[in-house]
Amino acid sequence: MTATLPVLTPKDFASDQEIRWCPRCGDYSILAQMKKVLPTLGIPKENFVFVSGIGCSSRFPYYVDTYGFHSIHGRAPAIATGIKTSRPDLQVWVITGDGDALSIGGNHLMHMLRRNVNLKVILFNNQIYGLTKGQYSPTSPVGVKTKSSPYGSVDNALSPLCYAIGSEATFVARAIDVDIKHLTMVLERAAQHQGTAFVEVYQDCNVFNHDAFLYATDKSVKGDHILYLEHGKPLTFGQTVKKGIRLNGATPEVVELGKGISEDDLLFHDEKSADPSLAFLLSRFKHPVFPEPLGIFRNVVAPVYDDQVNKQLEAEVAKKGQGDFDKLFHSGDTWIVE
């Protein structure tokens, strides 16, 4: 390692490629925040790798001036696992979307998460297939009318975070493309996590699914529809009236504060809880019945796959010495022909 790293700025991470997302696509914001976060991580530029699958979001690697691999549909987690396992010195980011990660790539996503490979995963969730021009995705709500569901989709929708928590994810978070400061914070936290960091970003596809997240972004109403998670703090929200989440037995309920209910009666957030039940409970909160939580749902320490793989190698070398081929070839029965 060099003693001093060159000072990097967001500009250093801008590639020379023309960005081909639609004007006002939510992807621009995520790219901008990423370029802000990368120079702050103390990692040399050449040690970043961005891996993506297929879809609008997956064009992302072309627009950051790091090593990048724009791969095939759904397989980015597997490709990134190959990179990270063999090269633990690199920081590897996976950029994916709701179709890429949860439909065609659902299997790889699950196994990356349960292995806890040291990868940073950003899932751009716009609840639609954008690149193929507007079919319903695994996160599209039931009833949505799209090109491939002219009478309304009958597919039940999946929550990316429920899936991640169920797959033993050790870091699970959610942000919104337009809440820049919060998104930056989440990306930073993801970068710092040891293990798979899984971040869902609500992202507006302004061409095929515009305003799917209006309830969570419209300043006049969003206070009642989203809830910012803070570790060790009670779950509160509310546009005008201060509300909170209370547990009634094992069932969460929305309550108004005051009238005998104080913050002490509310559910407190604990992102470090070893038991994923609280994180899972929060991941089930769905508009309009509950406010949808933003922030870090879960952030726990667990053995990291690539560390473990490489430790096994080191341990074997320490025990047996660097592999000797002549010894290997002569192991077992051999015989000499004169």
Place this chain on the structure above:
Amino acid sequence: MSSTDVLSPEPTPAAPKRREERDSVVIRFCGDSGDGMQLVGTQFTNVSASFGNDVSTLPDFPAEIRAPQGTLAGVSGFQLNFSSHDIFTPGDEVDTLVAMNPAALKTNLPDLKRGGTLIVNTDEFDKGNLQKAGYATSPLEDGDILSKYQIHKVAMTRLNRDAVSGLGLSMKDQDRSRNLFALGLVYWLYDRDRTPTEQWIQDKFKKKPDVVEANLRALRGGFNYGFSTESFTTHYAVPKAKLSSGEYRKITGNEAVAWGLAAAARLAGKSLFFGGYPITPASDILHTLSELKNFGIRTFQAEDEIAAMASVCGAAFAGEIAVTASSGPGICLKGEAMGLGVMTELPMIIVNVQRGGPSTGLPTKTEQSDLLLSFYGRNGDSPIPIVAASSPGDCFHLMIEAVRMAVDFMTPVVFLSDGYIANGSEPWSIPKFADLKPIEVKHPSGRPADAEGTADDFLPYLRNEKGARPWAIPGTPGLEHRIGGLEKADITGNVDYSANNHHKMVMNRINKVAGIANHIPLQTVEGPESGKLLIISWGGTFGAVRTAVQQSLKNGKSVAHAHLRYMNPFPKNLGEIVKRYEKVLIPELNAGQLSLLIRGKFLVDAQGLNKIQGKPFLVSEVVRKIDEMLES
């Protein structure tokens, strides 16, 4: 150790025994899939190889781990040929057949040579087992069988129980050692040294002294039975073979693939990344490599074949010698990511241990039916170099060449093996690692972090004289670049869909692979340089075809043999070779895949000899076809 001797402490033969010499012998052990036939076959092979015979083996087992006991579907066999001269095949006809039950007898008897030795365990020929095998009456009473073979009816189960009694083992555990009784008997019959197997038993079961004792008693019991009983009047010796001098070991194709990969990575000064998913008959490659962690080998057991191949693309990008191994159905799933390897022009190895297809097909049986899949099984014009090993030991050296090709030309390479090569074994002349030719790998160096210049002056698709692009790996300052599955602009590697660029890039990839022909060995021919008949074979049929050609040449026939190891591109003199002969014959374990390619490429009226039975060629089948073609 007289206590372990069975029939008497010092057995004496009932009659004096003759000892005769044999040049070469084929034995097949067969029984139920739980009877331990693979184990005894392997032991006999090891003992014979260590003694100095040339050996060739053919394990044959059902896809089910334990098919219903006693049924035809559950029969497992192990055939081996051991010889005092060079052999290339496990043998056409069986000289000695050991059948542990009626089902085994029924499925294997057709392969026993007329007049051959048949040893049966009569205790298993009860009504129930006869019925399961579909015998209405006992074949052991069948006059036709009795007259055709030298039959030895041995009450193996009972004799073995007597041998191991008094050890406090359950009946089931007693019967477990029955296979070693059979092995001991055959050891006596072929004058083999028991000691290596006794040593193996002691090592293998060292934590279970009663099992050691039972197995030793069983082995010696069988041996002494042969020595003492009147039934066996003659035993046979097969002298040592005259192999080239040097040190040898036994190796299977899958072991040789794994070791070849490990050695190639070291020769390239790199670590090996293996991404795989369990599949018959390729899994042993994963098993072998996963033990070699102190050789710097990382094995990743992926969630599926697709992820295995994708992880290999990632590891190749990261600068590893990256490899996957699978069989037909798995290779189909890998096709998309193999195409990504073609588009991104990264070095990687895809091993296909071919088995019977299509679909799940015949998982444990051999076939050569994935040649066209290797050539054409991807979307677009997607050229991949292909090599095919011709024997178990050949896998080692050919694998090193495959890795060299992959990094020299920056391309995925398909390495074809098959079930027969993978599980078969042969003596392998042990190389000295220092004698193996290093593999040169060049990564462009970056510039210091404080140097001037924009990052974008690195050209990831600028080709060298071989058509290969630079292998710039993450972590190199100043060479940050993006690759992917979209069409690349020539030289810069930026995304480019323009018409002329696409045409040019497709041709660049095709020409790069075609150009490898200038760097591989010329095709050699065994037999006359021109004449009536040329046989072209590839892969695991080498042994049978070479033996057939040698026999025919000895009989004065005009026949030559070109065995291909380089399938794509073909050696550059192949076209000229095929035109020197009046007729061309292509024997393959498929419906004519190489034939299609040779006919298409060289406009020659090649004829096929096609066998699609999950079994290798018999020498006699090839000889017969040679005769037929020379006569017509």
